[in-house]
Each structure stands twice: as C-alpha cells, then as structure tokens.
Amino acid sequence: MFGQGLLKGLQITLQELFTKKVTVQYPEESLPLAPRFHGEFVLDVEQCIACSLCANACPNKVIEIETAKLDKKRVLTGYMMRLQYCLFCGLCVEACNKGAIRFSQKFEMAKYFRDQIPLILYKGEPPVQEEQGNTGITAGEAEGTEV
C-alpha cells in the first residue's frame, strides 16, 4: 500500500519523542570531556628545560621559544604559541620528554581580537631553578636541537 513507508517514519519519530533527550543546553550545562581532550595548552614552567623539541615537532611553526644562557645552562625566558596556526594535533605534547607542555580541558578559546590569539605561556626572567638533576646532559642536547 502506498504511504506505508511514510507511516513507518512517523511511528519512528513518535517513538523518539518519548526517549531520553540528547540535546544539551550548552552554556548552562556541558558534557564531560575525555581525559585526553585537546584543549588549550598549559606549560609547567618548572619542568620545561627549553630544549625546543616541541617547537621542532610542530608542523606549522606555532611555538616560539626564547631562551637565555645562565651559568652555562639554557633557561626559558619566553614561550609563545601562535594558536591561530595550531592544528591541535598533539605532536608537540608527544615530543616533550618532560611532560612540560600539556593539553588542558579548556575549549572556550574564542577571542574578540586577532592580537589576543597568541597564547603566552611564559614570559619574563629566567626562572630560578633549584633542581640540578639532568642539566648537564640536557644542555648538551639543547645545543644540538636548536633551530
């Protein structure tokens, strides 16, 4: 009989009316994010050894690292990400041996003006570093990997 398919469709939509809603009223509620979610970046300045591995791993030259020499040791003086070019691929996070650069769960990154987009994760005086663990080796490595 012609029209049977239409009735079937109506029956399905009617059934759907009584199931649980899947819509989330976003700004008021939000869904839980996966632990691995690729959100905004956070930098653990204490951990970062300014080796530039992350900057070299990036396909789009997003990361700009400024360093300074302090008692023959390379220290971080600036860490800036041009987020407008970022692909959120995670290659930088994967490249970091120290786990210094990580993704956070923050995804609301929209800005009103273009000059607000670059994400400055560190800027300023070289951090005073107490721990002396692997500085000898990493300073050598850093020389080799510098761009």
Add this chain to the structure above:
Amino acid sequence: MLRTEEITLNMGPQHPSTHGVFHVVLKMDHEVITEARPICGYLHRGIEKLAEARTYTQFIPYTDRLDYLAAMLNNTGYVQAVEKLMEIEVPERAEYIRVICCELSRIASHLIAVGTYSVDIGGITGFMYCLRDRERIMDLFEMVCGSRLTLSYMRIGGVAEDLPDEFIPALCQFLDEMPSRLDEYDGLITGNEIFQARTKHVGLLDPGVAINYGISGPNLRASGVFWDLRKNRPYSVYDRFDFEVPLGKRGDCFDRFTCRIKEMRQSLKIIRQAVEQLPEGPVMAKVPKVLKPPAGDVYHEIEGAKGILGYYVVSDGSNKPYRIHVRRPSFINLGFLNELCKGWKIADVVAILGSLDIVLGEVDC
C-alpha cells in the same frame, strides 16, 4: 518538442547541496540538463605541496584535512604508504586498533552521506537521527585521541597511544545499539515512498562505464561491481575478518544510498570481530626518532569511505618527502558527473550529486 533558448545556471559555489564550495555550471534546455560542468578548486590548500616542507610525521595532521569526515582512513592510508617504503612491521595490536578506528570512521562518514542525502531529497528528520549517532563515534574518537574530527591518531609504525580503559565498554555499547539505529534510518529514509520516487532509476551508472572512469567505493559497488580492496587485495589484517561486500543491482541513486547503509552493518560486524580478537602488546613499532626512508617511491591504496584512497610517496632519502600525491576518490568520482546528469531535470542534479557522496576537502586537496 519545442526547443527553447538554452540557459546557463550556476549551482554553487555557495549552495547547501553541493556539500561545500563546489560549483557546477548547468546548461539547460527548459528544465532538462544538457551539460553539467563541474568546477572545483575553491578549497584548494596545496596540501601536496605543503608536504614537501614537512617531515614525514608532520604531514599526518594534513591528511586529516583531506576527507575530514573520515580522518582515520586518511591517516591510515598515508602511514601505511610510508611503512611500506621503510619496511616497518606494525605490531598486531596496533593493526587491530587501526581496523577498529578505520571502520568507525567509515561509519561516521557514511552517516553523514546518508543524513545529508536525506536533506538533499527534502527530509530533514533523517539527518538529525544520523548526526545523533555520529556524535557517539566522535565521542569515542575523543576518548582515543583527544580530537573529534581532525584526529591525527595514526603514527608511522603504529598508533599514537593505546586505547584507554573506558573505550572498549563504550564501543561495545555503541555496537549493541547501532543495528537498531540503522533499522531506524531504513524506516525513516529508505522506506519512504517520496524518497524512493526521487531516487530510484535516477542517475544510472553503467558498471562498465564506471570502471572506465575509475569510479570506486560504494558508487562502483552500487553498480554491481565486486571491488572492495579489503576483500580483493587485503591490506593490514582485513583478511582475518568475515564480512560481506554489499552490491547494488541497477546502479541508480537509490542503490548508492542503500549500499552505504548496508556497508555500515558490515563495518559493525568487522569492529565486533576486531574487538574479540584484539591482542595485547605494544602499539608502536621500534622506529627511529628521525624518519629517513630510503630513496625511492611507493604507492599504497586502501579502501577509503568514498572509494580507493591512494598515496604516492617519493623519497629522496632525506627526512622530508620529495613529493606526495594523493589519489582522492571524491575527485575521481566526480569525473563522470556531466554524463550522469545529462538528460535529467534540475532537481535530479541534487539527487545525483548527493548520491556520489563527495567531500570538498578531498576533491580540492
């Protein structure tokens, strides 16, 4: 019949049913199409050229941006090409994870194809139902790799990370619920008489012609040609799974549509088997930090969501590819559009173009 003056109509570049920035110049006699000239290139980003300035690993995120509806498949095709060139053996577990992710990606891509096709024909409801379920696949991907659309999950030699603990239970739940959802689409879209009237016997694609034009994927199989690389030339571990290749009979729009729904059922079957057989072990082969494939070239093709997806990689022995070319199925499937549209009414152009399931990121590269 009275012949009237031929008129030219631009469909696109901004037109909702071209699924992106795609332009067709239609020449019409009355409402009948006499020529449909596709113009592409509005989304050209020069991805093949960009590859030459990136290392082998750094190119992976760019493959996501080809067919952004099935990013896992694009990743896989590329990394397998490089693995073939470097003769890297991928661990078993990684192969199975790849299969699971690829088939999920195929379902996600077909859900968009099925849903948008329903919109093209005029049924908004079907689209909503498809997107509701696709969202769950996106959630699964988010668990695995942190991204929802541009996944960059595959690595040369394996996958980026092992599956998280919560993934398999969530996947099993999805596998249990999905078949009934597919029945819903059949009830909502496939069984709808208006939909059938618009798509059956429209845009017939002859199998011989389809082969000559290099058309592949569900579009080719809808014409009744048994050609699925997962069966005909198994790559990865696809030879270990038991699944069928759905074929169409007439090669019309309706067959192309139903082929995709049937393929989703087969993909679910493959995923279920892969989950059962999933071995333990590492997910990454031992590969050097800096990849320098030996000088030479390689061509590798896989069965993508839209058709045969091939990567041609030329290496000059350095850490950057000398040249990469991608055989993009959407682009090649479009080649026959003119012939396919000739003689049909203007409303059928939308039905025919939608049934080919193109994605403009892949057409333009």
